[in-house]
Amino acid sequence: MALVGKTIQIYLPDGNPRSLKIAEITSRTVQALLIPRSKLEEAAARQELEGVGIYLLFGTSESKAACYIGEAENCLVRLKQHNRSKDFWTHALAIISKTQYFTKTHIKYLEWYCCERALKANRYTLENGNSPSKPHVSEPVEADLHDNFETIQLLTSTLGYPVFDEIRKPINKELIFCNVKSADAKGEYSEEGLIVFAGSKANLEVASNAQLWIPNMRQELLDKGVLVQNDGTLEFISDHVFNSPSTAAAIVLGRQSNGWREWKYSDGKTLDEVKRQR
DSSP, rough: OOOOOOOOOOOTTSSOOTEEEEEEOSSSEEEEEEEEEHHHHHHHOOOOGGSSSSEEEEEEETTTTEEEEESSSSSSHHHHHHHHHHHHEEEEEEEETTTTTOOHHHHHHHHHHHHHHHHHHSSSSSOOOOOOOOOOOHHHHHHHHHHHHHHHHHHHHHOOOOOOOOOOOOOOOOOOOOOOOOOOTTEEEEEEEEOOOTEEESSSSTTTOOOOOHHHHHHHHHHHTTTEEETEEEEEOEEEEHHHHHHHHHHTTSSSOOOOOOOOTTTBBBIIIIIIII
8 A cells, every 4th residue: 555645743832842742643633742751840731641641651771772651541640650760761752632532441452552563563672561451442443543543653653763663674676685704684775774684694703993883782782682693693583773874784794884885786786876876
């Protein structure tokens, strides 16, 4: 199915682009409020936060991108509780209905479904201690809530937290490869950066003149379980997004690399030739 255009309105109540943001698709009833932790007191003046909804806390835990997903009959009260009890988060995202449509059952279902989709996407470490159970809802209500989730997913990603977005493999003509020595990596250059796909192999050894960040990042990926040592190589167990082609190439090859020249298409053309020189 082809993607269609969307118009998203983002309102800055105090005019500061790094402060509170209120996002919505104007034709939909779902609204998202992104709140920096340091601005929680100012956000408390927003009446929307006193409503029923789900919320997501974003931050880092043990150097990993982390997220906590919850539901509340009063989002502001719950966020204040987490402000006192949880350390890892820096931003909160509250999802409410502009028409006060959500009920307790609705948000419990959305909490469960959001957790399921976040686990499937595997982009963030979920800080939820226990997985919520799936509540019973009627078939028409379930269909409506799935439609609400599509809006939630779009708003969440637009605000910079693609917690529900699965990394999808491209069609074959868009695949790129990095094959030097034992390295045998496959990926895609996308709007997020360079995705190295699960099953790719990286050289085990790091060059003696490699900058320190290369072995450090490799160790972080080993600690996260993205990389494992396997048969004389490092293997990617899951898809991973790097912020640039050169960072991806350096991790795969174990040395400083110009990723624009190291990553090549099946016809031998470099990423530079296809995406920059063209």
